[in-house]
Every structure is written in C-alpha cells, then in structure tokens.
Amino acid sequence: MDYDVKIVGGTIMDGTGSEGYRGDVGIQGGRVVALGDAKGDSGRTIDAGGLVVCPGFVDIHTHYDAQVLWDQMLTISPWHGVTTAVMGNCGFGIAPMRPADRKDLMKTLEKVEGMSYETLEAGLGLDWPFESFPEYMDVVQSGGTAINLAAFIGHTPLRIYVMGDDAMEREATGQEVEAMAQIVREAMAAGAIGFSTSQAATHNAFDGRPIPSRLASFSELDALVGAMAESGRGIMQCTIGKTLFHDEMSELARRHNVSITWTALLAGLSGPGSHKKHLQRTAEERAEGLNIVPQVACRPIMFDFDFGEPFPFEMRPIFKETMQTDRHGKKAIYADDSFRQNFRADTDPGAKNMLAGWAQRTVISASPTDPSLEERSLVEVAAEQGKDPIDLALDMSIDSDFAARFRVPLINYDHEEVRELLGDENTVVALSDAGAHASQLCDACYSTHLLGHWSRDEGAMEMEKAVHMLTQKPADLMGITDRGLLAQGRPADVVLFDPEVVGASGLTRVFDQPAGQDRLISQAKGIQAVIVNGTVIREDNKDAVGPKGDLPGRMLRGGKAA
Numbered sequence: 001m002d003y004d005v006k007i008v009g010g011t012i013m014d015g016t017g018s019e020g021y022r023g024d025v026g027i028q029g030g031r032v033v034a035l036g037d038a039k040g041d042s043g044r045t046i047d048a049g050g051l052v053v054c055p056g057f058v059d060i061h062t063h064y065d066a067q068v069l070w071d072q073m074l075t076i077s078p079w080h081g082v083t084t085a086v087m088g089n090c091g092f093g094i095a096p097m098r099p100a101d102r103k104d105l106m107k108t109l110e111k112v113e114g115m116s117y118e119t120l121e122a123g124l125g126l127d128w129p130f131e132s133f134p135e136y137m138d139v140v141q142s143g144g145t146a147i148n149l150a151a152f153i154g155h156t157p158l159r160i161y162v163m164g165d166d167a168m169e170r171e172a173t174g175q176e177v178e179a180m181a182q183i184v185r186e187a188m189a190a191g192a193i194g195f196s197t198s199q200a201a202t203h204n205a206f207d208g209r210p211i212p213s214r215l216a217s218f219s220e221l222d223a224l225v226g227a228m229a230e231s232g233r234g235i236m237q238c239t240i241g242k243t244l245f246h247d248e249m250s251e252l253a254r255r256h257n258v259s260i261t262w263t264a265l266l267a268g269l270s271g272p273g274s275h276k277k278h279l280q281r282t283a284e285e286r287a288e289g290l291n292i293v294p295q296v297a298c299r300p301i302m303f304d305f306d307f308g309e310p311f312p313f314e315m316r317p318i319f320k321e322t323m324q325t326d327r328h329g330k331k332a333i334y335a336d337d338s339f340r341q342n343f344r345a346d347t348d349p350g351a352k353n354m355l356a357g358w359a360q361r362t363v364i365s366a367s368p369t370d371p372s373l374e375e376r377s378l379v380e381v382a383a384e385q386g387k388d389p390i391d392l393a394l395d396m397s398i399d400s401d402f403a404a405r406f407r408v409p410l411i412n413y414d415h416e417e418v419r420e421l422l423g424d425e426n427t428v429v430a431l432s433d434a435g436a437h438a439s440q441l442c443d444a445c446y447s448t449h450l451l452g453h454w455s456r457d458e459g460a461m462e463m464e465k466a467v468h469m470l471t472q473k474p475a476d477l478m479g480i481t482d483r484g485l486l487a488q489g490r491p492a493d494v495v496l497f498d499p500e501v502v503g504a505s506g507l508t509r510v511f512d513q514p515a516g517q518d519r520l521i522s523q524a525k526g527i528q529a530v531i532v533n534g535t536v537i538r539e540d541n542k543d544a545v546g547p548k549g550d551l552p553g554r555m556l557r558g559g560k561a562a
Contacts, residue, residue: 002040003028004534010048010496012036014486015055017468025053027492030534030552035488048496051528052463055471055486056083056147056493057447060428060478061237061263061295063113063436064149065093069139070123070514072547073146077434079524079541080448080504083493083532084475084483084556085434088152090239090263091197091213094124095136096161096183102126105157107206111323114311114437122514133183134190137555145553146537146545148493148561150480152237153187155197155224159212167212168205177220181227188231191557193478195228197221199241202315208323214241218248222255229256233479233558239263246281253290261477264431265294266301267417268354275417282426293477295430296421298450300413303440304365304507304520307334307394308402311440312410313355318342327402334394344390354411359389361413366405367396378406419460422450422469428477429469438519445504445522452503452525463499482560491554491561494531501526533561 003026012035013020026034026042034040057080064074064087077085087093092113097105106120130136133153140149159167162179172180184195203211221244228234236252238244240262249260265278278294285292303312308327313319318339322330333339349357360379367373373381382389396404412418421427434444447470455466475484482491505523513519523541530538535552537545545551554561 001043002026003033003038003042005044005046005492005531005536006038006042007046007048007053007494007496008038010051010053012486013052013054013464013467015468015471015484017464017472020052020464025486025494027494027531027534030492032486032488032490032492035486046496046529050498051496052467052499053486054467054495054497055484056495056530056532057081057470058084058086058474058478058480058484059430059432059434059444059447060086060261060474061089061430061432062087062434063089063092063115064434065151066109066115066120066124067435068145068149069143072144072551073543076442076444076521077432078147078530078532078538079527080445080522081470081495081497081524081527081530082147082444082447083495083530084148084150084480086150086152086193086478087435088154088192089196089237090200090203091155091211093152093154093157094128095130095133095157097128097157098131098161099126099128101160101164102128104206105160108156108211111206112203112211114309114440116439116513116515116517118515119438119513119517133187133192137190137192137557141555144551146547146551147532147553148483148556149553150193150478150556150559152194152196153184153192155195155213155216156211158183159216163212168209168215171215171217172220177223180220181223184224184227185230188228188234191555192234193480193556193559194235194237195224196237197224197244198239199244200239201241202311203239204314204323208320218243221248222252225252225256225258229258235259235261235477235479237261237263246285249292250285250288250290253285253292259291259293259477259479261293261295261428263295265296265421265427266412267414267421268411271352272414273417275421279421279424279426286426293426293428296418296427297412297431297443298418298422298429298446298454299443300409301411301441302407302409303437304405304407305440306402306405307397311437312358312408316346316353316355318346330402331398334398340390340394344388347390358408358410359393362389362393362406362408364396364404365407366403368400368403369396419454419458422454422460428474430474438513439509439517440520442507442520442522445524448502448504448524448527451497451499456499456502479559480556483556492531492534494529495527496529498526498528
C-alpha cells in the first residue's frame with residue numbers, strides 16, 4: 001500500500017491561515033507523505049467530503065500533570081480535536097517532589113487548582129514511581145498517552161523540593177536559588193518546554209499561606225529563567241501578580257532573550273475596557289523586539305462552586321479567615337451578620353474588583369433541598385423569598401452542608417471586549433485549564449467553541465484564521481517545532497470537522513474521576529475524526545483506541561518527538 005490512511009475530498013486548511021483548498025492527505029508511517037494530491041492505494045480511506053481537514057489543535061495551557069497518570073486518554077481534550085497539550089502551567093506540577101511532601105502538595109493542588117484530594121490520592125497513591133522531573137517525564141512517556149504532551153517545570157514543586165516547608169515562608173537563600181537553578185538545567189536537558197511560575201493573589205496553599213512561587217524574589221526568578229535560557233531554548237509561562245507584570249516580564253525577556261507568555265489577558269481584567277491598555281503595552285513590548293504574548297480566553301471564565309470551597313472569592317481579604325478553618329468554622333463565619341455586610345460591600349456592583357456584582361450574574365446550579373430552584377437566577381429567587389441575594393446564597397450553603405452550588409461568570413463575559421482580544425495579532429488563544437478545576441468549570445472545549453461560536457456564528461474571523469489560532473500559532477510560540485501544520489514530512493496529527501456543525505455542548509456533571517469524584521464535561525459537536533501520529537484515536541465522537549492498547553501520543557521533549 002502507498003498509504004496507511006488516505007483522507008479524500010476534504011477542504012484542507014493547513015494551519016498557516018492560508019485559504020483552504022480541496023484535496024487529499026496521504027499518511028504513512030505516522031507522517032504526512034502526500035498533501036493535495038494523494039494518488040495510490042491505501043489500507044484505509046476516509047471520505048472527508050464536506051469536512052475541513054486541518055492539523056490537530058495545540059492546547060498550551062493545561063494541568064494534566066496528575067491526571068495523565070490515571071487517564072492516559074487525557075479526556076476530554078481529544079474529543080475537541082486537541083492532539084498536543086502543554087502541562088505544568090502556572091508554576092504547578094507534581095515533580096520534583098519528595099515522598100514526605102506529596103500529601104501537602106496534593107492538598108495545595110486541591111485548593112488552588114480545584115483538584116479533588118480524594119481523586120488525587122486514589123489516582124496517584126502515595127508511592128509515586130518518580131521523584132525528579134526527568135524521572136516524571138520518563139514515567140509519563142513509558143505509560144503511553146493518546147495525545148502528545150509537553151511539560152513545563154513548575155516553580156512551586158521546585159521550591160518545595162529544595163526548601164521544604166520554608167518554601168511557603170520566605171525568600172530563598174543564594175545557595176537554595178542555585179540548587180533550584182541546577183534542577184531547572186536538568187529539566188531542560190530532559191526536555192522540559194520551559195519554566196513556569198505564578199505570583200497571582202488567588203493562588204494560596206491548603207492552609208491559606210501563599211503558594212511557594214509567590215514568595216520568590218525577582219532575583220530568584222531572574223536566576224531560574226537564566227538557567228532555562230542556558231539551554232538555548234525554552235519559554236517562560238507566568239501567572240501575573242503585583243510583583244510580576246509588564247515591567248518585570250520585560251526585564252526578564254531583555255536580560256535572557258527568551259519568550260514569555262502570561263496568564264491571562266481577560267475582558268474586565270482590571271475594570272471595563274482595561275484590556276485596551278494591556279494590548280497597547282503588549283504592542284510596545286513587541287515593537288521593542290520582546291516576544292511577550294498574553295494568553296486570552298474565548299469563553300467566559302465561568303465557575304461552578306460551593307461555599308465550602310469558595311475559590312472565586314479567596315482573593316478578597318474578607319475570605320482569608322475561611323481559608324484557615326474547617327467546614328464548621330466556615331458556617332460560623334457565613335452566619336455572622338458583620339461578615340455578610342462586609343461581603344455585600346466588598347462585592348457591590350459598584351466595587352472596583354472583578355467580583356463586583358457577582359450575585360447579579362449568578363445562577364443556582366445545585367439545590368438539593370429544593371431542586372426547583374436549579375438553573376434559576378440567584379437574584380430572582382432572592383426577590384421571591386424577600387431576601388438579599390448574598391444572604392440567600394449563604395443560607396442555602398449552610399442549610400445544605402455546602403451541597404448547594406452556584407455558577408457565575410467571573411470575568412471575560414463582555415462579548416465585544418472578548419472579540420477585540422481574539423482579534424489582536426499579539427495574543428494567543430489558550431486557557432483551557434484542562435485537568436484543573438474539574439468540578440468548577442470546563443473550558444477544555446475552547447477549540448470547538450472558537451470554531452463554532454466565534455468563527456462560524458459570529459464571523460469574528462475566517463475559519464482558516466481560527467484554525468491557525470489553534471494550531472501553528474500556539475505551537476510556534478511554545479517552540480514546538482514538529483506540530484501545528486499539515487505539511488509533507490510532518491507528523492500526522494489531523495482533525496476532520498464539519499464547519500456547519502462544529503461546536504461545544506453545554507456542561508454536564510459526571511462522576512467518573514478516581515474515588516467517584518465529579519467533574520464537568522462538554523461534548524464536542526462536528527468533530528468527525530482525530531488522528532495522532534497517523535493513528536485514528538477518535539471517530540464519530542467515540543474513542544477508536546483504548547487506554548490498555550498501544551497509544552500513539554508522544555512526549556515532546558524540547559518541543560519535538562524523539
């Protein structure tokens with residue numbers, strides 16, 4: 001046979017943004033060997049009439065670091081056409097990590113990334129088959145994956161490994177910084193895609209203390225980015241904070257001649273219209289020759305939460321005490337009239353923070369004591385009951401032992417501002433957060449949402465441009481050199497989708513995590529087939545391979561498969 005697989009009659013969009021054209025794709029030995037015209041016999045022929053044939057999507061902002069060890073299929077990303085994912089964002093990860101620190105790390109991941117501790121302990125156990133970052137990469141690679149993976153070395157596990165509990169108490173000494181820098185060098189030699197960190201005010205450990213990376217001085221960041229840069233490649237990913245934003249990123253990019261991508265430039269980041277000043281600053285940085293690229297999201301940042309774990313509010317000082325107490329303590333705090341008054345004042349619609357007016361945007365997503373309230377506006381139900389909306393939410397939470405849940409778009413919900421962010425050439429679409437916040441949100445479907453909602457329905461971009469934004473653009477930014485394009489000789493990561501149907505379903509809650517824990521999922525619409533390294537892994541919305549079989553995904557060390 002001339003080909004293992006031949007795809008015929010589709011509209012080829014090669015990832016560059018160039019106009020699509022009718023043609024065929026021939027795949028042999030896991031690579032594209034014919035493009036446009038594919039004459040000859042094939043072991044399997046796929047009719048792509050009426051479909052777009054494009055590169056697999058590259059999701060550069062995931063948190064699959066733990067999930068990959070119990071879910072080699074990386075659900076749900078492949079459902080939505082993702083064939084390459086980058087994990088280890090925001091300075092998080094599970095390596096390097098000493099056995100004695102594993103429980104506390106999992107508790108911190110539960111707190112800051114919304115990963116159930118029960119799921120983590122059941123899925124990972126406590127006897128991990130790795131300690132160092134290179135060992136972790138080897139374990140993931142040997143276990144096999146349905147899609148390709150690349151990984152940052154994260155600042156938080158790195159600090160814990162070197163400093164122990166002091167990582168959450170103080171700045172590092174010079175000797176400790178050098179020890180961390182050496183581990184970064186080893187990680188880059190093992191194939192890390194780069195170094196990630198966070199100084200976000202929302203990122204707090206299980207006991208309410210700041211996560212370790214937030215205690216780092218600028219000189220520590222400088223040393224670790226420098227260690228990364230010694231490899232001659234690599235990108236820094238950071239989640240911004242007061243001490244790590246435009247000025248600091250520009251300085252690091254200048255000193256080390258490295259690319260930086262930051263999380264996240266969202267509509268309403270610091271008030272209505274605030275995205276414009278950040279876009280302008282980004283344009284100035286890039287005009288200077290600095291490759292600093294903000295990540296933007298194409299969906300509202302929607303959290304489904306309960307007040308037992310009030311993650312959306314933990315950035316506010318009035319919630320500091322709730323992070324340092326148990327469920328009974330939280331109930332006592334929420335029942336206090338003075339707390340309620342302060343909560344109302346702090347998040348009044350006129351307040352100057354992203355939580356301003358949250359109650360007016362909130363829907364009751366779960367009400368075990370009265371299911372008739374579900375999917376109704378919090379404000380509407382409060383008015384019927386003659387209550388203030390915040391009083392109602394807290395009363396429902398206390399009465400249900402925190403089983404009541406609420407869904408609120410925190411940020412990025414201004415449609416026209418999001419359109420401007422997506423249309424700016426200096427941004428990259430990302431922020432799926434796949435693998436994190438499983439019970440609180442699901443944006444792993446961002447790719448099909450971009451194609452269906454923003455390109456087809458809203459006309460915000462041509463379909464070819466949307467494909468480019470999901471493929472070549474993020475791959476090039478990450479330094480992933482063998483993905484993101486359909487071209488002869490390239491690995492055959494391919495997606496076939498119906499442009500008239502493609503999209504993402506609404507969210508449903510399922511209980512398929514280890515220990516029976518829940519998560520939110522979105523089904524894909526219009527994704528007909530997903531191919532990774534020449535192997536069909538999804539077809540007609542069903543897996544075509546299983547976790548026990550020979551999975552085709554590859555570990556992209558240094559940005560490419562070995």
